[in-house]
Amino acid sequence: MTTQPGSGTLRSRRIARSRQRLVETALPAFTERGYDAVTVDWLCDQAEVSKRSFFRYFDGKEDLALTPLNDVWRLLIADLDTVLDRSGPLLEVLGEALVAVVERMPAGWERLAVLSTRLSGTTPAVDAAGLLVCERFTDQVVGAITPRLPGSPGAELSARVVCAVAVAGHRAAMAAWQSGPGAETRATRGELCALLRESFATAPAALEIRLP
Amino acid sequence: MTTQPGSGTLRSRRIARSRQRLVETALPAFTERGYDAVTVDWLCDQAEVSKRSFFRYFDGKEDLALTPLNDVWRLLIADLDTVLDRSGPLLEVLGEALVAVVERMPAGWERLAVLSTRLSGTTPAVDAAGLLVCERFTDQVVGAITPRLPGSPGAELSARVVCAVAVAGHRAAMAAWQSGPGAETRATRGELCALLRESFATAPAALEIRLP
DNA sequence: ATGCCAAATGCCACTGAGTGCCAGGTTGGT
DNA sequence: ACCAACCTGGCACTCAGTGGCATTTGGCAT
Numbered sequence: 001m002t003t004q005p006g007s008g009t010l011r012s013r014r015i016a017r018s019r020q021r022l023v024e025t026a027l028p029a030f031t032e033r034g035y036d037a038v039t040v041d042w043l044c045d046q047a048e049v050s051k052r053s054f055f056r057y058f059d060g061k062e063d064l065a066l067t068p069l070n071d072v073w074r075l076l077i078a079d080l081d082t083v084l085d086r087s088g089p090l091l092e093v094l095g096e097a098l099v100a101v102v103e104r105m106p107a108g109w110e111r112l113a114v115l116s117t118r119l120s121g122t123t124p125a126v127d128a129a130g131l132l133v134c135e136r137f138t139d140q141v142v143g144a145i146t147p148r149l150p151g152s153p154g155a156e157l158s159a160r161v162v163c164a165v166a167v168a169g170h171r172a173a174m175a176a177w178q179s180g181p182g183a184e185t186r187a188t189r190g191e192l193c194a195l196l197r198e199s200f201a202t203a204p205a206a207l208e209i210r211l212p
Numbered sequence: 213m214t215t216q217p218g219s220g221t222l223r224s225r226r227i228a229r230s231r232q233r234l235v236e237t238a239l240p241a242f243t244e245r246g247y248d249a250v251t252v253d254w255l256c257d258q259a260e261v262s263k264r265s266f267f268r269y270f271d272g273k274e275d276l277a278l279t280p281l282n283d284v285w286r287l288l289i290a291d292l293d294t295v296l297d298r299s300g301p302l303l304e305v306l307g308e309a310l311v312a313v314v315e316r317m318p319a320g321w322e323r324l325a326v327l328s329t330r331l332s333g334t335t336p337a338v339d340a341a342g343l344l345v346c347e348r349f350t351d352q353v354v355g356a357i358t359p360r361l362p363g364s365p366g367a368e369l370s371a372r373v374v375c376a377v378a379v380a381g382h383r384a385a386m387a388a389w390q391s392g393p394g395a396e397t398r399a400t401r402g403e404l405c406a407l408l409r410e411s412f413a414t415a416p417a418a419l420e421i422r423l424p
Numbered sequence: 425a426t427g428c429c430a431a432a433t434g435c436c437a438c439t440g441a442g443t444g445c446c447a448g449g450t451t452g453g454t
Numbered sequence: 455a456c457c458a459a460c461c462t463g464g465c466a467c468t469c470a471g472t473g474g475c476a477t478t479t480g481g482c483a484t
Contacts, residue, residue, distance in 0.1 A: 011432075011480055039469065050434045055471060087423045124344060131343040132336060148423070157384050157411060158418035164380035165419065168372045199369060204419050206370035207377065211299045211360070223451060223461075251440060262463045267442060 019057050021047040023067050027115040030065060035123045062129035066120065068105075068113040069130060069174075073137045075101045080144050090145075090159070094166045095200030099193045110187050117178040134170075138163035165206075169199035231269050233259040235279050239327040242277060247335045274341035277331050280317075280324040281342060281386075285349045287313045292356050302357075302371070306378045307412030311405045326399050329390040346382075350375035377418075381411035 083097040120127040173195040295309040332339040361367045385407040
């Protein structure tokens with residue numbers, strides 16, 4: 001978790017700082033020396049955390065690599081009940097909520113998010129883990145939405161389809177954002193939000209696409 | 213690969229038989245004793261294949277577990293150029309091609325496909341690997357379609373969205389198919405194709421879904 | 425301040441996936 | 455029959471991830 005310093009108990013702040021230190025160490029190292037070449041043992045050494053604690057903080061090496069991205073989804077999941085109280089097309093609601101969550105991420109999130117996105121573009125294991133998190137998000141949405149749309153047959157499939165589109169839009173936006181020149185230092189949150197809005201606005205028309 | 217016996221050279225038939233033996237051994241074992249409890253070493257022992265060869269036949273343990281499902285996507289990818297020569301809405305074209313590929317799978321495919329689907333429902337690592345294969349399918353479609361739709365801006369995003377919907381429809385259909393009573397022995401290919409057609413037909417309307 | 429308890433930590437040994445290397449065997453073509 | 459290419463098995467190795475347990479430490483009530 002990318003947590004603001006100074007919140008919660010001393011204990012939880014220590015944990016947050018350790019996690020933060022690991023992420024700050026890992027992402028640049030992965031980028032420079034390659035994901036496989038950077039071992040968990042080395043990272044633990046650098047961040048002065050025992051390997052055992054590492055696996056208490058993160059679900060695994062991929063989870064560490066995806067922290068900035070996963071934080072977004074986790075936060076969105078945490079807010080789901082509030083988000084789904086709004087009315088309107090589900091895809092729009094999810095899109096706006098996603099933008100809102102991105103805007104709420106802590107300062108400096110951009111730099112790590114860029115590295116994380118690039119990493120999932122180059123490292124299949126990381127990409128797979130990221131897709132899994134998105135799928136879990138979908139499950140949460142389905143679980144939260146079915147009771148809200150009583151008696152509508154096929155609501156589950158519809159929710160899944162909408163989430164799939166949302167995830168695809170998110171991935172496309174992240175890919176475009178990350179690929180800008182000098183993105184690792186210059187990519188701004190405003191640009192990302194604009195890309196996200198654009199993806200979500202364009203997506204519905206995509207189903208019309210025809211082969212000539 | 214679930215390959216028909218008797219095709220190709222002696223060498224490739226040996227390989228196909230070894231792969232087949234591994235899959236036939238693995239999927240029931242995974243189901244009965246649990247994915248983690250069944251080790252690669254044990255499987256190699258059973259199928260009389262060296263561990264070294266195992267990793268030459270499969271990309272990993274997950275790839276083995278997903279063989280029946282992955283075969284479908286791989287075959288679809290192999291046929292992509294032919295498939296995309298048709299005209300009409302991309303989603304429909306992909307849907308029909310998917311059904312056609314399923315119908316072409318070798319006899320007895322159903323039994324293993326059911327086990328494989330269940331496995332990805334219960335084992336996150338397997339599910340993640342499955343999602344990755346679908347994502348690679350998407351990449352292939354994007355790569356094949358961009359040159360065919362010259363000068364249409366946003367064609368890439370559109371293709372990705374359509375593939376995401378196709379994948380979601382496929383997953384929903386497989387989940388429904390596999391969950392039928394006694395599916396491990398009684399699930400028929402006809403049922404699956406019907407479910408697939410239904411998913412693909414219903415999907416476009418899903419984007420209209422609204423919150424009250 | 426003090427002392428207790430639950431939670432966090434570190435350490436060590438262990439399992440299991442996956443790989444590099446190489447020597448020997450099999451196959452298919454000529 | 456022979457050769458080159460490819461396949462195979464075996465072995466040792468790395469590294470991710472876990473179980474168990476003794477120890478520390480922050481939180482909190484007194």
